[in-house]
Amino acid sequence: PACAFYYVELNDNLQPYRVRRHIIGTKQSEDAILYQNNNSGMFVSLALSQSKQWVFIRTGDHQSTEIRAFPADSDGSAITVIEPLKVGHEYYLDHYGDHFYIQTNRDHTNFEIARTQINTPSQENWETIIAGDDDHYITGFCCFAGFLAVEERQQGLDQMYMVSYNQPETRTYVPFEEASYCAGLGDNREFEQDQLRLSYESMVTPKSVLSFDVATKSLKTLKQQIIPSGYNPNDYEAERLMVKARDGMMVPVSLVYKKGMVLDGSNPLHLYGYGAYGLGMPPYFSVARLSLLDRGFIYAIAHIRGGDEMGRHWYEDYRGLKRTTTFYDFIDVADQLIKDGYSAVGKISTSGGSAGGSLMGFIANERPELWGAMVAHVPFVDILNTMLDDQLPLTPMEWPEWGNPIKDLEAFKNISSYCPYQNVEPQAYPPLLVTAGLNDPRVTYWEPAKWVAKLRATRSNDAPLFLKTNMSSGHQGKSGRYDSLQEVAEEYCFILELLGRS
Numbered sequence: 001p002a003c004a005f006y007y008v009e010l011n012d013n014l015q016p017y018r019v020r021r022h023i024i025g026t027k028q029s030e031d032a033i034l035y036q037n038n039n040s041g042m043f044v045s046l047a048l049s050q051s052k053q054w055v056f057i058r059t060g061d062h063q064s065t066e067i068r069a070f071p072a073d074s075d076g077s078a079i080t081v082i083e084p085l086k087v088g089h090e091y092y093l094d095h096y097g098d099h100f101y102i103q104t105n106r107d108h109t110n111f112e113i114a115r116t117q118i119n120t121p122s123q124e125n126w127e128t129i130i131a132g133d134d135d136h137y138i139t140g141f142c143c144f145a146g147f148l149a150v151e152e153r154q155q156g157l158d159q160m161y162m163v164s165y166n167q168p169e170t171r172t173y174v175p176f177e178e179a180s181y182c183a184g185l186g187d188n189r190e191f192e193q194d195q196l197r198l199s200y201e202s203m204v205t206p207k208s209v210l211s212f213d214v215a216t217k218s219l220k221t222l223k224q225q226i227i228p229s230g231y232n233p234n235d236y237e238a239e240r241l242m243v244k245a246r247d248g249m250m251v252p253v254s255l256v257y258k259k260g261m262v263l264d265g266s267n268p269l270h271l272y273g274y275g276a277y278g279l280g281m282p283p284y285f286s287v288a289r290l291s292l293l294d295r296g297f298i299y300a301i302a303h304i305r306g307g308d309e310m311g312r313h314w315y316e317d318y319r320g321l322k323r324t325t326t327f328y329d330f331i332d333v334a335d336q337l338i339k340d341g342y343s344a345v346g347k348i349s350t351s352g353g354s355a356g357g358s359l360m361g362f363i364a365n366e367r368p369e370l371w372g373a374m375v376a377h378v379p380f381v382d383i384l385n386t387m388l389d390d391q392l393p394l395t396p397m398e399w400p401e402w403g404n405p406i407k408d409l410e411a412f413k414n415i416s417s418y419c420p421y422q423n424v425e426p427q428a429y430p431p432l433l434v435t436a437g438l439n440d441p442r443v444t445y446w447e448p449a450k451w452v453a454k455l456r457a458t459r460s461n462d463a464p465l466f467l468k469t470n471m472s473s474g475h476q477g478k479s480g481r482y483d484s485l486q487e488v489a490e491e492y493c494f495i496l497e498l499l500g501r502s
Contacts, residue, residue, distance in 0.1 A: 006034070006055060006076065008046050013393035014441045016044045019057050021076050034076045035059075035068060041396040048072065049095040050143050051191050056093050062277060062400045063316075065090045069100070069121070082121045096143040096165065103141050108132025109312040113141060113150065113168070129168040137311040142185055145192040147214060151184055156252045156309040158183040158282070160198065162214055174212050175219060178202050180240040180254050182282030186210070197222070201285040203238045203256035203299075206231070227287055235259055236293060238283070243336040251329050252303040252310070254283035255342070258293055268372070268499040269298040269343035271334055275306030275326035276355035277401060278315035288488045295496065298342055304329035306355075320403045321410065324418050327362040334370055346372045349495040353377030354443055361420020361451065364429055371430035373498040375491050378440055381420040382447040384412075393441055421447075424454045428461035433494045435487075437473040445469055464498070 003024045008016045018036035022028060037044050037059050047056045055076070057068040066085035070076050082093060082100065090111075091104040099115040106112075106123065113130035116122075130150065132138065139158075140151035147162045150171075160183060161171040176183055186197035186209055198210040206225035212218070237259045242250040261267065270292055274281050281301050289299055303309040305318040306326035318325040334350075337343055350371055352360045357379020364374060380386070387405050389395055403411030416422055432455070436448040452467040459465075468490075 004075075006046055008044055013040070015040065015393060015397075017042075018044060019046055019076075032076070034070075034079065040390075041399065043397065049093075050188075051095050051145075054095045054100075058092075059085065060090070061397050063088055063090065065092070067091065067093050069093065080121060083123045092141075094141065094143040096145075096148070101141065101143050101148065102126060103138060105132070105312065109316060110134065110136065111138040111312065113138065113148070130163070134311070137308070139308075140185065142188065143191075144188070144196075146194060149185060149196060153280075153309070153311070156280075156303060157181070160185070160212075162196070172214070172217060174198065175217075176200070178205065178238075180238055180283045181205065182284055183210075203254060203283045203285060204233045204236045206233075206285050206287075225285070225287075227290075231287075231290070237261070240283075241336075241340075243333050245325075245329050245332045247325070249305070249329075251305070251333060253333055253337070254301045254303065255298055256289075256293065257298040258296065261296070261298070263341045265338070265341045265344045266347075267296060267298050267343055268347050268349065269300060269337060270349045270351070270495065271300045271302060271330075271337070272350070272356075273302040273304050273330045273333075273352055273359055274356040275302075275304040275330070275359060276319075277306075278308040278312065280307035280309040280314075288485065288492070291492060292495075300333075300337065300342070302330050302333040304333070319401055321414050323402065323414070324362070327359055327366070327418065330359055331363055331367050331370070334367075345370055347499060349373040349375075349499060351375040351377070351491065353379070355380055357381060357443070357448075358383060358420060362418055362423075364432070365420060365423045365425060368427060368429050373433075373495045374430045375433045375435075375494065376448070377435045378437055378443045379420070379434060379448055379451065380443045381451040384415045384419040384422055386444075386447070387411075387415060392444070421451050421454060424451070424458050426458050426460050429455060429459045429463060429465070431464040431494075431498050433464075433466045433468070433491065436467065436469045438469060438471045439473060464494075466494070 004021055006021050009018050009020055011017045019034045020031040021034055022031045035057050041061050042059050045058045053072055054069050055072050059066045064085055064087050067082045068079045070079045091102050094101045102114045103111050110132045112128055112132035114126040114128045116125045137153040139153055142149045149162050152159050160174040163171055181202035183200045186199040188197050194214050196212045200208045200210050208221055209223040211220050211222050236256055239255045241253045243253055245251050304326050305314050308315045348371055357376040360374055360376040360379055361381040387402055405412035405415055434448045434452050436445040438445050
């Protein structure tokens with residue numbers, strides 16, 4: 001048979017919208033179109049089953065999914081729709097034997113695992129094998145020849161377990177020892193294997209590759225990130241706190257600092273947050289962060305609502321009309337850390353990017369006195385005008401997250417009430433470093449530019465306010481092994497200069 005590969009193609013708005021098949025040795029113009037979706041609110045992606053026997057074409061947005069499947073050894077002309085698109089239904093697919101295995105939120109917001117015969121894939125034939133519940137948030141899974149591996153989250157902490165296809169009720173958990181960490185399936189390329197590779201790190205443990213022996217239930221470290229300058233994890237202390245938000249919800253906070261530090265309110269603290277799209281911020285390790293810790297900083301990650309740290313409801317219940325919950329969670333965390341002696345008013349630096357930049361814009365308007373320095377990377381701050389412009393590439397697919405102010409008056413009023421750009425006031429603002437990318441297709445460069453211009457024209461003080469527009473980068477900043485470190489160095493220099501720890 002002809003040697004071929006499949007690929008996803010972008011349209012003029014840089015939206016992945018169709019799948020094509022290229023036969024090696026032929027002209028690209030002859031590539032067959034296997035699937036095309038012209039809905040401007042949807043993304044198209046391509047994946048291969050762990051068994052390497054099936055190809056999956058996934059179409060979806062932030063809340064809905066439709067998957068098509070065809071045999072990997074075919075020409076892709078016979079494609080099966082697993083379950084048609086239904087608003088609010090998300091599902092993911094893998095394959096083992098005569099069955100498709102499905103991670104689905106059809107019956108529970110925290111997802112369940114179901115299976116169905118390959119020749120009867122529609123939802124009425126799905127058999128639940130691992131039920132969803134409030135305490136176990138299923139975040140991923142993978143089919144192997146001898147077992148099914150499931151990723152989940154309990155009380156905000158990653159967990160991993162294996163089950164037999166014949167006895168899915170019996171779970172073998174991987175034993176993680178630290179109180180706060182992030183873990184997940186690593187690079188497992190083979191279908192038949194009894195050594196499961198895992199990724200692991202914490203705020204004090206560098207990025208590691210672990211191996212879990214499914215038969216003996218033993219765990220060992222295969223490789224760990226080397227810190228060339230030298231690093232001793234015993235020099236640092238990590239904590240996990242639960243902070244009560246103003247509505248009574250308990251919000252997790254991960255902290256790390258130099259061991260032996262006296263927590264008397266005199267320490268500078270850097271507080272990071274995101275809180276959007278159901279993307280939880282794990283308590284990850286950072287080499288660059290050490291330069292702050294070694295200068296006496298405490299580093300904290302606020303696991304605010306809008307992410308999915310505490311379950312899928314942590315995201316789904318607090319987007320759209322309840323978007324401001326995310327922002328107030330962050331402020332409540334800062335206030336509690338001050339009360340507990342971790343830092344003080346004006347000694348907290350903070351940062352966030354993209355939707356995390358929306359957070360920065362809101363808290364700058366709402367509680368400007370709290371922050372001694374603020375860094376907003378490619379900040380999504382002109383939310384209302386962007387959501388009103390359906391000609392922008394990503395606006396239609398963002399409506400499920402923020403609301404559609406074109407058709408929904410309540411959404412218009414809600415976004416207007418918190419949009420950072422719309423709500424700039426004549427008050428004293430914290431020192432700000434704002435970045436933008438000229439080639440950014442997600443947050444267009446004029447958003448941070450006009451926000452900075454309005455701040456300069458409206459604020460009542462003259463604190464440092466910098467706008468840096470990278471003329472050759474996009475949404476993720478500079479590429480290259482060292483260029484990204486240069487950007488982190490610029491951010492830290494700004495913070496250290498203002499908080500007196502240079």
